[in-house]
Amino acid sequence: MIALLKREIVSSWRSGSGALMGVLFFLTVVTVFPFAVGPDTRLLTQLAPAILWIGALLASLLGLDRLFTQEREDGSLDLLVMQSHPLMLTIFIKASAHWFTTGLPLVLATPLFGIMLNLSPAAVGVTMVTLLAGTPAISFIGTVGAAVAVKLPRGGMLISILVLPLVIPVLIFGIAAIAGASNTSQPFTGPFLFLCAITLFTSVLGPLAASVMLRHSAD
Amino acid sequence: MKLIVENLALSRGGQQIVSGISFELTAGEALVVTGENGSGKSTTLRGVAGLLPLDHGQVCLFDETGKQFEEPVREYCHYLGHKNALKQNLTVRENLTFWQDFMGDTLLSVEEALEEVNLSHTIDLPSNYLSTGQKRRVAIAKLLVSDRPIWILDEPTSGLDAQSVDMFSHHIKAFCEDGGILIVATHLPLGLKDTKTLKIGTEPL
Numbered sequence: 001m002i003a004l005l006k007r008e009i010v011s012s013w014r015s016g017s018g019a020l021m022g023v024l025f026f027l028t029v030v031t032v033f034p035f036a037v038g039p040d041t042r043l044l045t046q047l048a049p050a051i052l053w054i055g056a057l058l059a060s061l062l063g064l065d066r067l068f069t070q071e072r073e074d075g076s077l078d079l080l081v082m083q084s085h086p087l088m089l090t091i092f093i094k095a096s097a098h099w100f101t102t103g104l105p106l107v108l109a110t111p112l113f114g115i116m117l118n119l120s121p122a123a124v125g126v127t128m129v130t131l132l133a134g135t136p137a138i139s140f141i142g143t144v145g146a147a148v149a150v151k152l153p154r155g156g157m158l159i160s161i162l163v164l165p166l167v168i169p170v171l172i173f174g175i176a177a178i179a180g181a182s183n184t185s186q187p188f189t190g191p192f193l194f195l196c197a198i199t200l201f202t203s204v205l206g207p208l209a210a211s212v213m214l215r216h217s218a219d
Numbered sequence: 220m221k222l223i224v225e226n227l228a229l230s231r232g233g234q235q236i237v238s239g240i241s242f243e244l245t246a247g248e249a250l251v252v253t254g255e256n257g258s259g260k261s262t263t264l265r266g267v268a269g270l271l272p273l274d275h276g277q278v279c280l281f282d283e284t285g286k287q288f289e290e291p292v293r294e295y296c297h298y299l300g301h302k303n304a305l306k307q308n309l310t311v312r313e314n315l316t317f318w319q320d321f322m323g324d325t326l327l328s329v330e331e332a333l334e335e336v337n338l339s340h341t342i343d344l345p346s347n348y349l350s351t352g353q354k355r356r357v358a359i360a361k362l363l364v365s366d367r368p369i370w371i372l373d374e375p376t377s378g379l380d381a382q383s384v385d386m387f388s389h390h391i392k393a394f395c396e397d398g399g400i401l402i403v404a405t406h407l408p409l410g411l412k413d414t415k416t417l418k419i420g421t422e423p424l
Contacts (some may be wrong), residue, residue: 003320007309014308075302078270083322084294218270219231 001085001093008097012063022059022102023109029055030113041118048117049127049178053171055113056106056131060138061163063102065156067094067146068214077150081214091147091207091214095139103135126181126188130195134174137199140206141166147213170198220246220368221281222292222400228275229259229266235274236262242417246368249391249401249414258420260404261301261373267402268371269293280369297367299375303358307347311338311357314346315364322365332360336386351378359387370394372403384409 033051037044071077081087107128114124145162149155173195180188221243228238237259244250252260265271267278269291280288280295288295305314315329333339336356341349349357355378362370370391376384388410395401395411403409 001321003317007306007313007317010313011306011308073302074306075300075304076306078265078268078298078300079304079318079322082269082293082296082298084290085321216272218265218272 001089004090004093005097005100008094009100012066012097012101015066020105022062023105025062026055026059026106026109027113029058030116034117045118045120045123048114048119049123050175051117052110052113052127053131053134053174056103056110056135057138057164057167057171059106060102060135061142061160063098064139064142064146064159064163065149067098067143068150069146069152069155072150077214081218087211087214088207091143091210092140092203095143095203095207096136098142099136099139103131103139107131107135123178123182126178130174130177130192133192133195133199134170137170137195137202138163138167140199140202141170143206143210144213147210147217150214150217151219170195173198220283220398220400221285222369223279223281224267224276225279226276227263227266227273227278229262229271230274231262231271237266237419238275240266240276240417240419242415244400244402244415246398246400247395249395249403249411250417251409251411251414252402252404252417252419253406254404254419260419263417263419264298264371264373264402264404265300267292268296268298270298292369295367296369296371297362297365299358299362299370299372301373301377303354304361305346305354305357308345310343310345311349312342314357315361318361319364322367324366325364326366327363329360329364332363333357335363335390336360336383352380352383355379356383359390363390368398369400370402372401372405374404374406376405376407376409 030051034044037047068077071080080090110128110131111124142163145159148162149158152158173191176191177188177195180186180191223243225241227240229236240263242250252263254260266273278292280292312329319325319329333342336359338353338356341353346354376387379387391401391409392411
């Protein structure tokens with residue numbers, strides 16, 4: 001299983017659609033927002049957590065189509081599902097590798113983009129923590145979308161359409177936790193724990209659903 | 220070890236492609252699956268390898284004492300399909316090392332396996348630099364790095380030159396002599412003796 005994690009990360013890094021591409025896409029989204037919102041720095045500060053979260057959300061969807069479709073195209077998927085390892089665990093590892101190559105770099109790049117959006121260091125810290133807790137859920141939910149679209153040669157768009165509605169709870173609790181940290185009238189712990197719970201929950205349910213899907217879509 | 224396939228029926232896209240496939244293979248035996256293009260050879264092999272849901276019938280594996288293995292048969296199989304299961308952007312060594320670690324049951328080392336298919340010089344090249352025939356040979360080396368008692372090979376010689384076909388026949392002969400069970404779909408005579416033959420899709424009119 002360690003071998004699989006290593007292969008996924010190395011392969012994603014070499015294909016160029018991994019870490020760097022996600023961060024660059026994130027950068028583009030974040031850069032475009034101030035132009036749309038205008039030069040009001042107070043408004044920008046207020047919107048910053050939402051912008052960062054939506055940017056991270058969209059960037060995390062990149063590479064989900066590579067998760068199974070590419071494996072199927074080069075014939076590896078057959079061999080991955082044939083082995084004695086539980087398929088669910090294989091998918092869990094693949095989702096984790098996806099997070100390591102897209103989600104984690106986004107979290108690490110957040111301070112830089114926080115400055116661009118006029119965020120205070122404390123707010124940047126909170127945003128990073130919520131992204132760290134929430135982005136794995138996007139990768140885990142993403143496995144389901146990727147498994148549904150595995151047979152479609154250009155399934156990337158469909159995956160985004162399937163996955164985005166499902167990650168709305170992640171977004172809600174992520175933003176609520178940030179609001180709670182900066183505003184004393186709202187709680188931080190509650191939404192944040194919900195966010196962690198969603199990630200843990202989807203880490204089991206996502207790979208489980210995807211494994212059932214892959215077994216049944218065999219052809 | 221004995222592989223029994225009983226009355227197998229398989230469909231693709233809602234249409235039944237093959238039905239009534241039955242055969243028995245004991246350790247050391249080989250089955251050559253023949254038939255016209257589109258007759259359902261690949262479908263049959265994928266069914267036996269557990270990659271397609273069976274409409275009907277069963278695939279069972281028994282040990283020497285006649286006890287059935289509890290694990291699905293697919294876990295005892297090497298499957299070599301039309302595609303080579305190599306990641307384009309990884310080197311030959313990385314690809315083979317990964318499959319060896321992931322499949323377990325190490326047989327030959329990656330270096331030895333590549334030596335067997337005469338590709339030692341390509342070990343550190345990215346797989347997409349290899350020619351079609353070379354990729355196929357790496358896929359054959361993949362059969363040698365992990366130990367599996369059953370090999371299911373779908374047109375294994377496609378893209379190979381005459382010399383490589385000889386090399387490949389030598390390997391499958393050695394595999395059968397060691398007590399392996401071989402199921403191969405092919406149009407070429409592979410120099411195997413005493414094979415069973417399964418002809419698909421040739422019902423007399």
